[in-house]
Amino acid sequence: MRGLPVTLAARDVILGVEGVSLAFGGVRALTDVSFSVRRGSITAVIGPNGAGKTSLFNTISGFYRPRSGNVVFDGRSLAGTAPPERARLGLARTFQNIALFRGMTVLDNIKLGRHAHMRTGLLDALVYRGRARREELELRAEIEERIIDFLEIQHIRNAPVATLPYGLRKRVELARALAMRPRLLMLDEPVAGMNREETEDMARFILDVKEEWDVTILMVEHDMGMVMDISDHVVVLNFGQVIAEGSPAAVQVDPAVVAAYLGAGDLGRRLSGPEAA
Amino acid sequence: MRIGTLKTDYAADEALFDTRLQKLLILLACAAAVLFPFVASPYWLFLACLCAINVASATGLNILTGYTGLVSLGQAAFMSVGAYTVAVLEIHAGTPFLLNLLVGGLLTALVGIGVGIPSLRVKGLYLAIATIAASVVLHFVFAHWPLTGGMQGLSMPPARLFGLALDQPFQLYWLILPVTALMVLGAANLFRTRVGRAFIAIRDRDISAEVLGIPLLRYKLMSFAVSSFYAGLAGGLWAYFFRVVTPESFPLVNSIFYLAAIIVGGMGTILGGILGAVFMTMVPELLKFVAGLVTPFYPDALALLAPVRTIVFGALIVGFLIFEPHGLAEIWRRIRRFFHLWPFRT
Numbered sequence A: 001m002r003g004l005p006v007t008l009a010a011r012d013v014i015l016g017v018e019g020v021s022l023a024f025g026g027v028r029a030l031t032d033v034s035f036s037v038r039r040g041s042i043t044a045v046i047g048p049n050g051a052g053k054t055s056l057f058n059t060i061s062g063f064y065r066p067r068s069g070n071v072v073f074d075g076r077s078l079a080g081t082a083p084p085e086r087a088r089l090g091l092a093r094t095f096q097n098i099a100l101f102r103g104m105t106v107l108d109n110i111k112l113g114r115h116a117h118m119r120t121g122l123l124d125a126l127v128y129r130g131r132a133r134r135e136e137l138e139l140r141a142e143i144e145e146r147i148i149d150f151l152e153i154q155h156i157r158n159a160p161v162a163t164l165p166y167g168l169r170k171r172v173e174l175a176r177a178l179a180m181r182p183r184l185l186m187l188d189e190p191v192a193g194m195n196r197e198e199t200e201d202m203a204r205f206i207l208d209v210k211e212e213w214d215v216t217i218l219m220v221e222h223d224m225g226m227v228m229d230i231s232d233h234v235v236v237l238n239f240g241q242v243i244a245e246g247s248p249a250a251v252q253v254d255p256a257v258v259a260a261y262l263g264a265g266d267l268g269r270r271l272s273g274p275e276a277a
Numbered sequence B: 001m002r003i004g005t006l007k008t009d010y011a012a013d014e015a016l017f018d019t020r021l022q023k024l025l026i027l028l029a030c031a032a033a034v035l036f037p038f039v040a041s042p043y044w045l046f047l048a049c050l051c052a053i054n055v056a057s058a059t060g061l062n063i064l065t066g067y068t069g070l071v072s073l074g075q076a077a078f079m080s081v082g083a084y085t086v087a088v089l090e091i092h093a094g095t096p097f098l099l100n101l102l103v104g105g106l107l108t109a110l111v112g113i114g115v116g117i118p119s120l121r122v123k124g125l126y127l128a129i130a131t132i133a134a135s136v137v138l139h140f141v142f143a144h145w146p147l148t149g150g151m152q153g154l155s156m157p158p159a160r161l162f163g164l165a166l167d168q169p170f171q172l173y174w175l176i177l178p179v180t181a182l183m184v185l186g187a188a189n190l191f192r193t194r195v196g197r198a199f200i201a202i203r204d205r206d207i208s209a210e211v212l213g214i215p216l217l218r219y220k221l222m223s224f225a226v227s228s229f230y231a232g233l234a235g236g237l238w239a240y241f242f243r244v245v246t247p248e249s250f251p252l253v254n255s256i257f258y259l260a261a262i263i264v265g266g267m268g269t270i271l272g273g274i275l276g277a278v279f280m281t282m283v284p285e286l287l288k289f290v291a292g293l294v295t296p297f298y299p300d301a302l303a304l305l306a307p308v309r310t311i312v313f314g315a316l317i318v319g320f321l322i323f324e325p326h327g328l329a330e331i332w333r334r335i336r337r338f339f340h341l342w343p344f345r346t
């Protein structure tokens, strides 16, 4: 069974992944992957280790060029669009292994997120008058008021990221993604390695981002409790193929999904929830 | 002593010199720079000009290597482009010196962009080799092109301001120092904006920089352009200072000198470029002084100066890389921190 087939009106779809296949030499990381992300939803991509989730994100970001298939963002094909241009269109993401700039402060890391939407050129920058100054001060004020307060990271704004604990780094990376003015926010394992409390905080932030920022969320996550709690739609990958998709409740009892996770030991237990274990 | 800083608004927080102590220090430094020529001997003025020229060039290299992470051993060759441009313009066109400097800088920036094109593909050692190759090519061109006077090089007239020839260190000081100060200020400004942040992002993790919307090639070339623009200006100042430009004026070892200056001073900090360039310019003078002291007891001391100088440079680079990788700038920060908290914590 392929879960519930979902048909969406074209204008409801913010991201369409259409028959994407990707291979690294002989390794088939993705095979004919197709699914749609509904505007304003939280869509989760789950699957055992090595299923191809991060590869899927990298294909959507434009790092990897699919062997076949296409990614459509907001009705526009992204084929031939370089990663920086995709960022400018409103595709923002965080990384599974956190890709903050260690030599910079939290504030500078967040400011970097806005790069694509700023206009300051080299000459403006050298003199730091007029546009450069105005743009920087506006950015600073907006980051302070909308992002730093929202994510409760006032106390670390001037700290170098290298000094921060893991959970806070994940939060700073989310802050930087928010500074990108995202329309689709892709989170690769946002709560991996977090304790219960940190996970709950992050889940709350993700829900708030969706509500208050009008941002669609596509996330990869292994924490099934969190996936089931906050997502509207779940896509299940296994060995690079979509084996099911649908509502969290439907996917959880899908035999194909259960079978895929049974082979995955610990994850199988996580899928059925800690109580059942 | 200074306890905490109370920031009233973001503009104050984003300012270049944000504490009163910093502002005071800068004012004092400016005042000292203005008074210096009136009290210093020509020898010290000569050294001050040389330091300023080296600060300008090292700051440029710091933008490329320290901030953007692209290692270059072509800074001296880039300077030669600026120096020759200024000399040719001064000899054949007689245009105003500020214009000549600017043209020299821009032309060097173009050359820098050309040399930087491989930087999208090659990094680290390979890029360094590519910049050495470019240096060799430039040397060859200058040594054989009739316009640049072959191996003899070019002797040029001094810069002129309202008919007055700027040919003494005292007069040149007023040309070189302000230009260098503006260049350093420009570099500091750069890193308050998205352009400078993009450079640092490329240095730290170029792949995720791309996902943040930073086109790598464009910014790498921009970094090469700014850095070589700085080298070109510094080379132009050098030409006005020495007034003879030959193919041997800017040997490869000078490129190593600038790299050493930013390593010793502190890569990726504006202060590092300044401190490193001044320090490295003064080391040979210090050695000369020491050699002078020991000559009465050891008459061959002066002959040993050149090899000792090279050894000391090498030792400084290795020493800083091992014991103080963040350079003199970090030592300065530690001193400041000490006095901020003093006498409460030492």
Ligand SMILES: Nc1ncnc2c1ncn2[C@@H]1O[C@H](COP(=O)(O)OP(=O)(O)OP(=O)(O)O)[C@@H](O)[C@H]1O
Pocket: A024, A027, A028, A029, A047, A048, A049, A050, A051, A052, A053, A054, A055, A056, A096
């Ligand atoms: N750059 C690469 N080069 C070669 N093979 C790769 C590369 N990236 C991923 N793979 C392979 O592709 C497959 C999918 O990996 P991917 O990282 O996308 O999995 P994942 O679902 O994100 O796993 P995890 O849950 O462990 O993060 C794996 O077999 C992996 O070894």
Ligand SMILES: [Mg+2]
Pocket: A053, A054, A055, A096
């Ligand atoms: Mg992954």
